[in-house]
Amino acid sequence: MHASEAIAAAPLVSPPLTAEDIARSLDRSRVHHARRQNKRWRLLWLLVGPGILAMLGENDGPSMIAYASDGAQYGLGFFVPFIPVLFAMAFVCQEMCMRVGAVTHRGYGELVLQRYGRAWGWFGASDLTLTNLVTLVAEFVSIRVGLAYFHLSSGVAVALGLALVVFTLSGGRYWRWERIVLGMALFNGLFLLAAILVKPDLGALGGSLDFTPFPGGSFNTLLLLLASTIGATVTPWMIFFQQSASADKGMTPSDVRHGRYDTAVGGVLAAMFGVGALIAGAALLAHNGSGIQGFAGAGFPEALKNVAGGAAGAVFALGLIEAGAVAILTISASTAYAAGECIGVSHSFNSSPRNAVVFYAANVGVALLAAVVILIPGAPLLSIALNANVLATVLLPASLVLMVMLANDRGLMGPWANRRSTNVIGIAVIAFVGVCGAAYGIDSFLLRIHLIG
């Protein structure tokens, strides 16, 4: 008997099963069942999740305020069709993350660490944790701003955010965590409702689809605005999150097509709701909207109430609470994935807290730390929040480059590696987003040292 025949004849040894395997397998059995019975809508329902959460999580409190600010300052014009273009670019990046996670069954942090060295792995995880911490402060402030409209205090914002983190973790299953957060994320549609309530000029809205009128102002201000907006299209936590969540969900190469649907639907919804926030903000253009000051547009809900009625203000405020809450959950999860993967311990929602101590501790700990910051009297919350995007510019180009390298790695991806056409479009998009992100950080520095501006 030849060696190959002996190997073929040898019985397969099944690997030892863990509770995490059992939980994941139960989820996968439902997918197989739906596939065998050709239940297409049920299959889609079972497989959506990471893409929608990454995209709608990106519509966080500061982002929605930024869209509303653009509307308040520039009205209906360039940004209306520009926002969907941004999410189309985000789709290109996020599709690669999903595919790598589904094919390799491993998260972004652990693959970078194992394939390209500990330095890159630990740099990514550390910078992500710091950036996420700063961003989470901004999310808690967003919740606080929303609750302030209803005369509720910072303490309620902190309690609500932390309670949501603990509640979603209590299920002990990835599926349960994902479904709860997905249900919350759909309330990002409140910004679309706010847009309807302000009764926008539909003629002006239609006329803006040709990217006009172009934003006015100084060239440097415009460049900074575009760079910061484009550079925030994809944030490092989205890359870490979607790949790790796709692996945690148990996606396989046979699910890649549905993963693309999931990411595309997420992008479409996020673009619609982002445009909704912009339209709501544009209602303030003729009412000194550009003069609304204060962090996170604290004045927006009140200003909308004065211009378009109490319902518009209340809906916008509720939207800010939702945007902040969902971002806290997804960003905390991305931190937990990164921590667990880099340390090399269990990092799954399908593991119990006892078996994944680092994962659960990082998830709650980073949210708790951010919550504590906003309770500190006199904390420079505005500065901290503004710096979130600046910090991301360090990690973003590196994350994008390493992600493209992973997606092209035939040793890992086999036939699922990027095709030439994917690389042409993908690398162009990623280079553009990465350069804009870096330009924003460099421009901010040059402004600070008065070399420009």
Next chain:
Amino acid sequence: MRTTAPVIGDRVHPATVEEELDARRKEQFEDELIMDLERDQFVAETSQPVQPAPLSARAGAALWALRVFVILVGLMVIYTFIDQLH
């Protein structure tokens, strides 16, 4: 694994039969679970690290350029961050 129940006198001991049935059910359950996951999805497999990537000279140079970029932009960002806090 035992395939026949032990006989005590003229009777099969009920507790032993029950244990055997439980073991078979557990084995069948695990077999079904194994079928629902790909082999490289198991924790035992994913906990094994992948091999470092064999990088070409061009890829190695690109990563070094990225390191320099990250350090330079990182210093700028740290300065901006601290300055904005004040």
